[in-house]
Amino acid sequence: MFGIWVGKWVLWILNILGKRATSLPGKVALRISPRLLEKLGAKLERCIVVTGTNGKTTTARLLAAAMAEEDAIVHNREGANLPQGLATALLKHCTWTGRLRCRTALFEIDEATLPLVAHALPIKVVVVTNVFRDQLDRYGELDTTLEKLLDGLRRTDAVAVLNADDPLARHIGLAYGKQVVYFGMSKDQLQHEVRDQMRDGAFCLECGHELVYHGFFYGQLGDYHCPQCGMFRPHPDFVGHPHPQGLTVSEGSLPEVTIALAARGLFNRYNALAALAAARVVGLDIASVQAGFRRYEPPLGRMQAFETSPPTVLNLIKNPTGCDSVLQTIRADGDTKVVCIAINDNAADGKDVSWLWDADFELLTEDPKTVRYVTTGLRAEDMALRLKYAGCPTDAVVSIPDLATALDEALLQADACEAKTVYVLSTYTALYPIADRLQRRAHSHEPSPAYRPSVS
Amino acid sequence: MNRPLRIAHLYPDLLNLYADKGNILTLQQRMAWRGYAVEIIRVQHTDDAKPGEYDLVLLGGGSDREQELVGRTLRRNVAEWKAAVEDGLPLLAVCGGYQLLGEYYQLPNGTKIPGLELLDLRTEAGSPRLIGNIAIQSEVGIILGFENHGGRTRHRHAPLGTVISGHGNNGEDGQEGVRYKNVIGTYIHGPLLPKNPALADMILQLAMDYAGISGTLRPLDDRMEQAARQAFMERRMELAPAVLQHK
Ligand SMILES: [Zn+2]
Numbered sequence: 216m217f218g219i220w221v222g223k224w225v226l227w228i229l230n231i232l233g234k235r236a237t238s239l240p241g242k243v244a245l246r247i248s249p250r251l252l253e254k255l256g257a258k259l260e261r262c263i264v265v266t267g268t269n270g271k272t273t274t275a276r277l278l279a280a281a282m283a284e285e286d287a288i289v290h291n292r293e294g295a296n297l298p299q300g301l302a303t304a305l306l307k308h309c310t311w312t313g314r315l316r317c318r319t320a321l322f323e324i325d326e327a328t329l330p331l332v333a334h335a336l337p338i339k340v341v342v343v344t345n346v347f348r349d350q351l352d353r354y355g356e357l358d359t360t361l362e363k364l365l366d367g368l369r370r371t372d373a374v375a376v377l378n379a380d381d382p383l384a385r386h387i388g389l390a391y392g393k394q395v396v397y398f399g400m401s402k403d404q405l406q407h408e409v410r411d412q413m414r415d416g417a418f419c420l421e422c423g424h425e426l427v428y429h430g431f432f433y434g435q436l437g438d439y440h441c442p443q444c445g446m447f448r449p450h451p452d453f454v455g456h457p458h459p460q461g462l463t464v465s466e467g468s469l470p471e472v473t474i475a476l477a478a479r480g481l482f483n484r485y486n487a488l489a490a491l492a493a494a495r496v497v498g499l500d501i502a503s504v505q506a507g508f509r510r511y512e513p514p515l516g517r518m519q520a521f522e523t524s525p526p527t528v529l530n531l532i533k534n535p536t537g538c539d540s541v542l543q544t545i546r547a548d549g550d551t552k553v554v555c556i557a558i559n560d561n562a563a564d565g566k567d568v569s570w571l572w573d574a575d576f577e578l579l580t581e582d583p584k585t586v587r588y589v590t591t592g593l594r595a596e597d598m599a600l601r602l603k604y605a606g607c608p609t610d611a612v613v614s615i616p617d618l619a620t621a622l623d624e625a626l627l628q629a630d631a632c633e634a635k636t637v638y639v640l641s642t643y644t645a646l647y648p649i650a651d652r653l654q655r656r657a658h659s660h661e662p663s664p665a666y667r668p669s670v671s
Numbered sequence: 672m673n674r675p676l677r678i679a680h681l682y683p684d685l686l687n688l689y690a691d692k693g694n695i696l697t698l699q700q701r702m703a704w705r706g707y708a709v710e711i712i713r714v715q716h717t718d719d720a721k722p723g724e725y726d727l728v729l730l731g732g733g734s735d736r737e738q739e740l741v742g743r744t745l746r747r748n749v750a751e752w753k754a755a756v757e758d759g760l761p762l763l764a765v766c767g768g769y770q771l772l773g774e775y776y777q778l779p780n781g782t783k784i785p786g787l788e789l790l791d792l793r794t795e796a797g798s799p800r801l802i803g804n805i806a807i808q809s810e811v812g813i814i815l816g817f818e819n820h821g822g823r824t825r826h827r828h829a830p831l832g833t834v835i836s837g838h839g840n841n842g843e844d845g846q847e848g849v850r851y852k853n854v855i856g857t858y859i860h861g862p863l864l865p866k867n868p869a870l871a872d873m874i875l876q877l878a879m880d881y882a883g884i885s886g887t888l889r890p891l892d893d894r895m896e897q898a899a900r901q902a903f904m905e906r907r908m909e910l911a912p913a914v915l916q917h918k
Contacts, residue, residue, distance in 0.1 A: 572692050597899050600899045
């Protein structure tokens, strides 16, 4: 009880100070009452969990928007997905006497955190978006991540909502042994020509043999099977047909449903498909899902546009596969552009920046329309070096460790070479300061001509 | 015109955990910028390796599961590997690849995964993992990077360098990596070569000499490399400027 009090006090003070309160109140409360999650978790009727490497925050927000159509829910919407973040979200929805105002919680949970909190929450559904390589220094290796996910899942009786196109997720489904629902993209979307990108699922986890692919969607996602033991991509219960305006989904023999999505990129369509599948498993009707998705607000740094001059588009990058999908989207933009890349190596970013060399930055350096680069953050110079070895002329790159100065320089350079867009890529801890700066730059200027009302 | 330098990248289909791509790119580009031709031979684990046909070999690291498969694959022609190494074949082995050069890697449960036995070197799993930024003093100056290994390695050869900051081979004896003939083994990735151009050039020169390709590598414009080194040492290693001057 005392822990709840103190946590609420911290929350209250942070609110007064106008600070973001996503982890600290929970951290303090957990230090005083280590069993706080168990206590508050016991008051929930059900808990839905979204985990996986990429797309957790977006998927959880889409699902939250759909679920909020029916009832208020507890949700760690800022993506603080460690125990202190979950505790903070619960504290926000409980009274000073410890009563919880909602019966349902929707938590985005870090893969390594799931086994630590699974016993404390009435978890009914677990969505695994995908399993890619992420932050080796935090988890050791990919195998450990898989083990943690499985371990966490086994501590529940949840329905697992898994990505059929991901052989690593398929392994989880087979090893879990309880109820599993799969989502996946339509086979007519398969790419048969592939770049030399990282593929984490190249080997069958059932028998160790090399997997055979009929084609790829992106990363290791594709239509795979194992010629030795017969492991194969299951036919998805929810099949997505992506198109420029969004996604059409078929669910068994039910009529097809079309979802409008503003965000670009195949990875965003995967997130929407995962959220829709989970919403249906939770029991929502399609009308609520559609209405919810329409009200969805994208989290910070997912193809987020700022009205600077020229306009800026901000993207979070944190591992090779996620980064590659962003790079592909930038390359697909046929106009002249400047790219600013912010790399920090604080604990929340991952202290090991080796992954920059696995990401396919050649996608940009081979693109004649990407004309200039500004690298920034604590590892600005490492990023510049990556671009140099990717074949970028050294005079097209400038390193400016200070984030604000770097953004100003990127906008200046964009002006000078008449670029239509500045794409900003950023690791986690640089994201908020960058968004702040861009917001300020957007306000400090006259609105660009495109947004001015006609005076003719 | 010289024949191309033949660089074998061993088992990119199994071992790609620690950004091998960065090491390959560095070797390839630094030769290309000097006008030398390079041939990268991607040896898949289903192919038969031909140690006698390479001028330089790269062996990276993978997860335990892949590591065992690589060990088995390599031991198919252990005699040829041994002969080539004794003959002076330059071989760069990182992380798991480094461990495989020795007699065995002992898992926490006591099981020993046999290695290639090219070196008098043994590794035992330990806890906790040794993780973090690292700087060592070597014959080519300070080598910088990141280490992340559970294994504790001990050997009877010269080390690649002595630890200035970080853990090294086992976190105890202040040594990092191994140097035997033209074999270099190390736990340092990040990746290893882009930010350590002097080491990259040393390895390339060894490979050229071994291949019988005449010529001395001319210096390149390494200002970006130096800037990355400087920033890393100041911001991440907190090394005093005095240490930096001392090469
Ligand atoms: Zn199999």
